[in-house]
Amino acid sequence: MFAVSAGRVLAGSALSLLIGLFAWLGLDTWRLRRLPPQRAIATVYDRLYLAAARLGLRDSSSLTPDELLASLTERLAMRARMGRLLAPAKDQARVLIELHRRATFSPHPAGADEKRQAFRAWRRLSPRLWLARLLRAAG
Numbered sequence: 001m002f003a004v005s006a007g008r009v010l011a012g013s014a015l016s017l018l019i020g021l022f023a024w025l026g027l028d029t030w031r032l033r034r035l036p037p038q039r040a041i042a043t044v045y046d047r048l049y050l051a052a053a054r055l056g057l058r059d060s061s062s063l064t065p066d067e068l069l070a071s072l073t074e075r076l077a078m079r080a081r082m083g084r085l086l087a088p089a090k091d092q093a094r095v096l097i098e099l100h101r102r103a104t105f106s107p108h109p110a111g112a113d114e115k116r117q118a119f120r121a122w123r124r125l126s127p128r129l130w131l132a133r134l135l136r137a138a139g
């Protein structure tokens with residue numbers, strides 16, 4: 001009686017997936033923005049370590065921030081096919097690492113400005129890390 005084509009089911013599933021993804025991203029962003037600056041920067045930095053591990057960096061949790069940056073840069077350089085898209089990742093990771101270093105070790109607490117810088121760097125870096133991960137899986 002109700003014939004539903006496979007194309008409609010697929011389109012509906014894709015739309016549901018996109019809506020879910022955007023809802024999750026929106027909720028995650030809202031949650032991060034509510035955190036105090038120091039905790040927000042630490043959370044974004046933790047995500048950088050997790051992304052590094054997903055890119056195949058062994059035991060990334062034991063790396064110093066500078067070692068993490070060097071290893072991540074090396075790993076991204078191996079994805080030469082997408083060099084233009086991945087090249088800015090090094091600078092964005094460096095920004096996050098430096099903000100984390102200041103937020104953790106400076107006698108002055110991180111403020112809203114540093115928090116905005118960390119979010120901006122992460123928004124630009126995160127898609128590049130996903131792309132690198134997809135390239136790793138494909139190649």
